[in-house]
Amino acid sequence: MRLRIDLAYDGGDFHGWATQPDLRTVQGELETALATALRMPEAKVVCAGRTDTGVHARGQVVHLDVPEADLAASAGRSTAPAPVALGHRLNGLLPADVRVRRVTEAPPGFDARFSAIWRRYAYRIADLPRAVDPLRRRHVLTWPRPLDLEAMDTAAVDLVGEHDFAAFCKRREGATTIRHLLDLSWTRDDTGVAVATVRADAFCHHMVRSLMGCLVTIGEGRRPASWAGDVLRAEERDPAVPVLPAHGLTLEEVGYPPDDELAARAEVARRVRVR
Template identity: 40%
Template sequence: MRLALGVQYDGRPFRGWQSQREGGTVQDELERALSTFAQMPLKTVVAGRTDTGVHGLGQVVHLDTELERTEFSWVRGTNAFLPQAIAVQWARPMPEPFHARFSAFERTYFYVLHVSPVRSAMLAGQAGWVHTPLELDAMRQAAACLIGTHDFSAFRSSQCQAKTPLKHVHQIDIRQHGNFIHFRFRANAFLHHMVRNLMGCLIAVGRGRYPVEWLAEVLESRERRLAAPTFMPDGLYLAQVRYPEIFPVPAATLTSVPWSAVWSDPASSS
């Protein structure tokens, strides 16, 4: 049986998603809990690897097992062996062709940015931070050049293992809510560090360090050295992974975060 799981996690205590020899990753903890519950070794395949400090709201994994349990039992049983920073949200049997990574046709990331002269101790690890005001209109104008299919090599980590730098960005939204700026990135897929590198560039434009046209020049150059430094991971959330309707993957539950109302209007789900 092929089983899909929806997973939420706070990325702060872990060394990213992908399993490492030293342990300490989300995948290590999830597979340990699954194997303990099932009393047999179980391995998972993930929709999208996340870096150290990056959070998961709508992460999706699949695994293959001959063990038959109810969906409720998989959720409650696995969660009983997980640390508090990780929680399985749902479990669903899937048709054999389903693949958590390769069946997905769209990913959505949120970035939460706190704008304040002084950093907040209460937001450590949960939101990015800048101490100077940002010009939203300039960032929105700059982001427009990223929509569509492009070679995103200028925003790609040197450690990226993607076969191609060509990605299709469907949407970039930027909204202000009090002292917070919320970013939403929708694309068919993302390169390693792509969102964080884009954030670094958008913030540089928002601060007035570069004109609006600069981001298009960086994109066209395909040179990582011309872009801004990689921005902090703290406010980055993998929010949702979408699949064809033939695969009954539940929509991500975003109401578990206090700022979810920012994206709760009908236009935000388009």
Template identity: 45%
Template sequence: MRIRMDIAYDGTGFHGWAKQPGLRTVQGELEKALNTLLIHRRENQMGAFEKLHVTVAGRTDTGVHAAHQVTHFDVDENLLQHCVGYLNLDGISALEHRLRHILPSDIAILSLSQAPEGFDARFSALERTYIYRIFDGNCKADPRLRNCVLTVRGSLNVEAMDNAVQLIIGLHDFGSFATANPGGTTIRKVKSAHWIRTIPENDEFRASTSTKEVARTKSNILSLPGMIMFTIVADAFAHNMVRSLTNACVSIGLGKRTKEWFGRKINTPLREGSTGPIEPCGLTLEHVQYPPDDELAIRAAAIKAKRSLDD
């Protein structure tokens, strides 16, 4: 049985998503908890066993957060029933109940469910939404949010940043701002991208630029008055892509770089030292979008093909 597991986490205390020897990671904590609850029982009753592996929609870097991350893992249905014990619950609900009790406090289970046929947390996804949050000199920074909002010295020109970032919408090679996985590519399709500064208005928030809302995100918990927010939606992201784009835009906002420079970096995908990533603390994965159930397998097959700029 394939199980979909939706989670949230504070990335401050993790060395990213991916499991690494000797380091605390989100994947490592999840797999440790699952194997404690499931595989340990199987080992006692059946001898030989294979540990569970968790697949994720998007790997986050060290210090990056997730308001809504999506994962999946495969488990024998009979093994799942061993989690029930004295609980008056079905196997999936029992596993969710027990996970909530043994996972560390910086990981939260949002939901557990049986995945529909063809579902793959990584390859079935249509798009991911990230938001980077910043306090600058034009707003009052809240020190309680220092782990999820970056404080920048000086005042940022949000309009200039938003004008520049419109250049990334569409299919581009982001080789100036990202590194490819082995055998992969830095070509990605950005569906929307914008910068705003939020302003309170009748208990809601409006933008100080032409963009009227933070699009495609389901969470506005961290939309405080005066905060600057970069929202970007793409079918997928290459390593360090969002943080490097953010850093470039902040340089523009501070008057250190220009829109023309940014355009040249998009048109010439080459890493040469001026487009490194910004600090991870302000970045959060907000949402992962999937197609209807009957299109999941088709989407997964299509996205596995290596893309080019001719796609």
């Protein structure tokens, strides 16, 4: 059977999501705990979106295929449903910077990666003295100058929609950089922290942090709001666009269609997009 696992983690002490030899990763910790809990030689998971080194998550989603007999056996004497019992056991095995929020049986056709219709990230910046909180320093970027959020919102309008985001992505051989950016906006939370909410069908490597770097450059007044659109249309990396640090970025949520559309969505998402 296929399980859906929802989890959160503090990425500060991880070398990203994906398993790497001799490095501590979120996937490595989760798969080790799953193999122990399920008494399996190995357990391989698929995630909704790989996060880079230092990036956090509140709403990561993964799936795992496991024989029903192994899942039932892992529950032991627990009276809870087997997926729930597995979640409890995983949290007893995982380190404190990774928490399983829920384990459920996935509906037919569910694929954590390809069934997703959007991913939502937040990027947090403390650009005002009153917003700088040393207790949040691992999750909020401290910026030395105030930012003009109105100018950043104006610039973001040119980025929304389906475009080739090659100017904001680290290219990978054979991978497309065409993405549909659904929305991007800035607000301040009740502590004064500037929060960018960015949602797209998918993101390529370094895309969110590069978008943030472009908009912060505009927010400081060093470039006009029109610069974001100019960078986008160039379709090549601009060295004037900084990639902001990873620790301000959090994967907040992954969206999926209704259960009866999951398989169809996965089929569409596997196709390489071209213009």
